[in-house]
Amino acid sequence: MKPSKKLYSTLALMVGMSLSVVSNAHADNAQNEISAQQPQMPQVLIEAQEKGYFTIIDSTPVEEYPDLRAVLTRTANGQFNLYWVNEKQNYVNVGALIQGDGINIANKYTEKLKPSIGEAFKEIHNGGLILGNDVTTNDDGVMYVFVEPHCGYCKRLERNLEPYIEKGLNVRYIPLSWMSPNTPDIIATIAKSDDKVEAMSQALRSQLKITTSSDQQIMAGLNKNSSIMRAVGLTGTPGVVYKNESGKYTLTGGLDGKNLENLANYLMKQGKMAKVATK
Template sequence: MTLPPLPRLLCGALLSTTVFAAGVQAEDRPQAIQQLEERGVEVMESFQAPGGMTGYVGQMQGRSLAFYLTPDGNHVIVGTLMDKDGNNLSQASIDELVTGPKFENAWSEIEDSHWVREGNRDADTVIYTFTDPNCPYCNRFHQQARPWIEAGKVQLRHIMVGILAEDSLTKAATILGSEDPEKAMHEHQTSFEQGGIEVDRKHVSAAHLEVKANNSLMQELGLQATPSTLYRGEDGKITMVQGLPNPQALERMMGPRP
């Protein structure tokens, strides 16, 4: 029989081993989990889940996911598990077992990427954000962060990428390759509604490979939107916020509003 594509299973469908053709079995995993592995899921960790289930976390095509083996060992549920209070238990497991370690391992690459500083060099809080010069949400994030930046509390490091539009890469390289990247970034953000910075071929030549390297890093990290923002919290753990942060996330990231 024809099997449905895995993305449709992410809605939480209940899978039974009886509906799959037999595959090559691994001694250390139940057959239901093997079927997911054969479909391209990389199983990373297992954990004790509610209801007598065994939870697993893994990745497929750069996307993190959680799935749960039922107590009988014959079925696996793929999707989001929530408790009676509405807490997303799946995301908590993914953050602890997949996302956190992945960004921790890549933190030195993030620090060594090609970024433009905005704010006080000695600020207590350093935040990295993947910024496309044609991204309206990146521009809004820049505006949101101004109170903290102007108060000297936050240093925002824009990892310049070019992914959204045809001239995104050349604009990003113009900013990154300019004599004063921070000034160029400010000029671009303040003139964003009018089209932003004018492309300078000399600057593009100087920095286009650096922008491409940032694009590759973003892809390797499985980030699919800008802004994608990473910071180390007070507990020492790395947190990622994808998209425009809401007010609560903004304060968790930057501290109380000045």
């Protein structure tokens, strides 16, 4: 039976839920357009790409489950979705894949397959505005957070980050402004603060007293940050950027729970190693 338009829409839009579809055949010509090096993809994914629902970015075998292949796609607005292809039983799942220990390995494979944002993100050090207490070009072990002070999800991420910041996690904020006319003044006040991380925390808790007005330099930095946000494919806040084990910049959204704990612990370990190496 030919896949319906409704099925393609579901494949393109469902995130974090489980969906199974049967794939009957493979499209050789369409597959060659994706990559001569990639294994064949199920017909349903090939046709969904041809109809413009998403673009297939890359795929890789799943170490934890030999019969599975992870396939990363990106929609026109920059949203990444991960599909699980069972190559033996010939079916496709989409969304989370949670192991017995509670770890969602979808995050691992999404980050592994995302294209590098390195060149675009490095521009943050060329006129971008970074708010932190230890801002240098060395960003080993650093968590960068794209943030809008009035963003509800940013407020939640800040609350979740507090215990890790207290333990030594190096967080650098990349501020953005679009939700309120007073955001530039909030950013200017944080930029003048001695403890910028604490000032950002106060701002996200709506407790910061605005004492400074924005100026041309602040606005130029905010404009640069907005350009970088678009260049790396971020469509909303918060956005988290960090270097993975391969030294590649990776981008993810707001994290919580075990995923945030694992990333924070990894970055704190990397930060300590970087400090030892420079002594």
